[in-house]
Amino acid sequence: MSKKWQVKNIVEEASDIEETEEEGKNEESSEEDELSGLDIPETKLPVLRSIHNERNEDADKLAIREELSALTFEELQKLKQKIGSKKFNQTLTGVKKKPQVKTDFKRANPNRPREISSKSRKIETKVAVQVPKVFRSDPRFDNLCGEFRERSFYRNYDFVNKMKEDEVKKLKEELREETQPRRIEKIKYLIQRMENQIRAVKKRKLEEEKQEEEKRITIEALKEGKSPYFATKWARKERDLKEKFETLKEEGRLNQYMAKKRKHNAQRDRRHMPSDHY
C-alpha cells in the first residue's frame, strides 16, 4: 500500500466503517470503533490497540508514548482528527477519564429532567413516531377462529360460486372478441378452470343431497317406530350406478359410455391373460 493511496482513502474508509458500526452493532466502547477506522498498519500500534481491544486498564504509559513517537506526524494528525483531540490528549497523558464524568444518574425527584450519558450509541426504545406492530395469525391454528366446519363454510361462501358462473359468461364473451394469442390462451385456461370448479361444486352438492336423503329416511323410520335404515357401501354404489344409467339414457350418451367402459375393462383383463412373451 502506497502512502498516497492511504492518504486519499482514509476518510472514505473511516466513513464506511462508521456506517457499518451504526447499523445495529451492540454498544461497544467508542474508542474501539474509532480506532478501527484508521489506516495505520496493524503492526504500528500494538499496545494502543490492545488497550482498546481488551479494555486493559493498566496500560503502560511509556509503551504508548513509544508507539506514538514511532508514527509520522501525518499519521498522528490523522489519529487526532479521527478520535478527537479530547481523547487524543487523554491517551497521551494516560488519563483514562476525568473525575468529572458522571456514571450514576439519579435525579432528586421525578419532575427533574432525565439524565443519561451523552456518549452511548444506543437507540432509545421509546421512539418518537409509534408504528403499530402488525400481528398476523394463521386461522388454521388460531383458537379464536374456532373449529373448521365444512358444511357451514360452504354454505357461507356459496355466493362465490354464483359469481363464478357469471364471470365464466363474461370471459366467454371476451374470448370471442380477443385477438392476441397469449391473452386467448389465458382466458381459455381460466374458463376451463372455472368450469371445472363449478362442476366440482355441483357434484359436491349432489353428494350432500343424497346424504340428507338417507338421514331423512332414517329419521322418518324412527318416528314411525320402525328400526332405522343404514345403507351399506354396496347399496350406495348400486344406487349411484342406477342414477348414472338413468341420466345417461336420458341424454342419449349411454352407448358411448358403455363402449368406453367395455374397452377399458378389456384392457384391464388383458393384463391378467397369459401372454406370448416368452
Place this chain on the structure above:
Amino acid sequence: MSFFIRKNQRGAKRSNGAAVTGRPKTYKEKKRLAHDDEISSHSEGENDDSRVYTESEEDEETVQEKRLRLTKEYIQEIENQERMRREEQDIDKSVIAHRLKEDLLEQSGRLRRTVADSYEKIDEALIRHLHCKDHKQPITCLTISPDCQSLFTASKDCTIVKWCLVDFKKSAVIKRVDKKTSSEVKGHKSVVQSLSISSDGKFLASGDLDNQIHIWDPITMKWMHTFRGHRAGITGLVFRRGTHTLYSASMDRTVKIWNLDEMSYVETLLGHQDAITSIDALNKERAITAGGRDNSLRVWKIPEESQLIFNGHQGSIDCVRLINEDHFVSCGDDGMLSLWGSQKKKPLCSVAGAHGMDASNNQAFWISSVAALTNTDLIASGSQDGFIRLWKCGDNFRTLTPLLSVPICGFVNSLAFSSDGKMLIAGLGQEHRLGRWWRNGSAKNEIVIIPLKQRETS
C-alpha cells in the same frame, strides 16, 4: 513612633525570654526575605518577636494596598464607562455599586434584569429594510457581531453577506461556489442554514446542507478553515461565549464540538432520535439542542459527558434559545411557544397558538424562530402570520404575556436581539427557511431592523 506602640501592644501579652524561632514564617514573609538582599539581623529576646510581627504586618499591608489599588483602578474604569454612557460629571456611588453587582452576577450566570415593561411601542417609520442582489432568495439565518457594528446574513442562494450596522449598507459578500469555480475560491455549495460569530469577533462559522462548516475571519471575510466530519446537513452552530469552542448540530442527530484555537475536532455528543433543528449556548460549558420530532430538548453537560432530557411540544421543535443559564424558550410547528426551567422536565409555561390560527387549514401557524434578550425577560417570536411578537416572561418565568407586535410581511426565518437590547433584527423570506410549503408572493426577501426604545425612567 508607631513601631514602639505596636511593640507595647504585643509585648504586654508575651512571656519574657521566650525564643521565637519555633513560629512558622508566612509565605509572604519568606518571599519578601528571599527578595531582600540584606538580611535583617535578628537578636534573641524581646525585640525579635515584635520585629517579626511588624514585618508580617507590613507585608499584609502591601498586599492589601495592592488589592486596594486594583479595586480603585477597576472602579475608576467603571466610572469612566458610566461617564461616557451618561455624560455626567458626578457619578452616583450607587450606580457603581449596582454595576459591580451586575458584573458579578453576570460572571456567575445569575443575572436577571426586568426590562420588558420599559419598552415603548415601536415606531414603524424607523424600521429599516435591507435588500441586496445577493439575497434574492429567502434569508435563512443571521448573526450580529458582539460589538453591534456588523451583521452577517445567509440565504437560500448559498451566499453570506456582511452588513455594516452604522450606515446600514452591504460591506462584503461570500458568493456561491459550484463545480465550475476553482478550488481556491471558497464558499458554500448548498443552502447555508446556520451562522455564528464568536464573542470576541474573531471567527465566523457557517454551516450548510452539504455537511461542511466553513470558518471565516469576520473582519476581512477571508476563508480560514473547513470542518468536515458531519454526515448530514448542519442545522445549527453556536460559539461558547468567551471561548473559541464551536458547537455544531446536524441532521445526522449528533452534536460535534470543535476547537478553533487548534482548528481541530474535539468530540461528538450522541443521543437525539431525530435531526437536530437548533442549538444554543451561553458562558457555561453546556449546549442546548432541540430535536425536532423526537419532542425532546437536550442540555448537554460537556465536561460530565451527560445529557438532560426535557420533554414537551406535540409537533417538531424548531428553535430553542437560552434566556439565561437556567431558563430557555422553545418554539415549534404546533404553534406553541414554551418557557422552560432547568429544574423541570416539562415546560414552565406554554402558549398554544401564539401566532394565531391559519384559516386555510385550521391549524396554528408554525412558529419558525424565536429570540431572547440575554439575562432579561424579553422574548421575540416570529411566524408567517404577519407579526413579530414581543413577550414578557413574568412571575419567575412562569407566565408569558404578550407585549408588543410589529407588523411585517413574510416568513420570519431568523430573529436576533443585539447585545445592548437596542435592535431586533429579523431575516424575512417569501418561504419558510426549511422548505416551500407556502409561498408568500407579496413578501420580500429582506432583512428588517427594528429599533427598540426603552422608556426613560427617572
